[in-house]
Amino acid sequence: MKKKLQVLSISLALTSATSILHAESNINAGKQKAESCASCHGENGNSMVATFPKLAQQHSSYLEQQLRSFKDGSRNDPMMSAMAQTLNDADIADISAYYAAQKVSENTLPVLAADDEKPAGNKDVQATIAQGSDLYRNGNLKSEVSACIACHGPFGEGNKPASFPALKSQHADYLIKALTDFKSGARSNNPENIMHMIAKKMTDEEIKAVSYRISMMK
Numbered sequence: 001m002k003k004k005l006q007v008l009s010i011s012l013a014l015t016s017a018t019s020i021l022h023a024e025s026n027i028n029a030g031k032q033k034a035e036s037c038a039s040c041h042g043e044n045g046n047s048m049v050a051t052f053p054k055l056a057q058q059h060s061s062y063l064e065q066q067l068r069s070f071k072d073g074s075r076n077d078p079m080m081s082a083m084a085q086t087l088n089d090a091d092i093a094d095i096s097a098y099y100a101a102q103k104v105s106e107n108t109l110p111v112l113a114a115d116d117e118k119p120a121g122n123k124d125v126q127a128t129i130a131q132g133s134d135l136y137r138n139g140n141l142k143s144e145v146s147a148c149i150a151c152h153g154p155f156g157e158g159n160k161p162a163s164f165p166a167l168k169s170q171h172a173d174y175l176i177k178a179l180t181d182f183k184s185g186a187r188s189n190n191p192e193n194i195m196h197m198i199a200k201k202m203t204d205e206e207i208k209a210v211s212y213r214i215s216m217m218k
Helices: 002-041 060-072 078-084 089-100 122-138 172-184 191-199 204-215
Strands: none
Touching: 002 078, 002 089, 060 078, 060 089, 122 204, 172 191, 172 204
């Protein structure tokens, strides 16, 4: 009986070691394949331009889904669609594994522009973030806007099995654009148009507030 348990233990250890080596191999391969992505998304997936999304620490399942959507045309972007056409399944898996293994960077506190709805200054940004925090946790019952926490988690960590993306520390400008595109229908490749159904009920003020809140999540 002891020998059987020892054999089983060794077998499990070897299987685990093989899985780790395979994952490391994917990450290393993905790092090389992602070199052409660095100009927009940063060397480690933390883009320096606020309108380009951070990919670091994003779920590999979500990244794979989006790259396939760009490739098959269900999600459109001139640059990304062209890039995705050059990738095969192994490339998509490797690149996604690499970005998922990176750590997302934190954002500095945003500052409202003078022509925004509220006066400029960090004090007013905090009020906007507080509004976004309430919307993220509770939604808006009156306008039937669902709470973000249901799919994206209490800390913006997302849901890997369901391919719901991690949102924490994403650029606020990119989030505003994404929600605005969902609202208008310009982006609609998500299953059953869940985000379109939610975003179309949100005001521009709500979109800005929840985007600012998410950008501050760590």
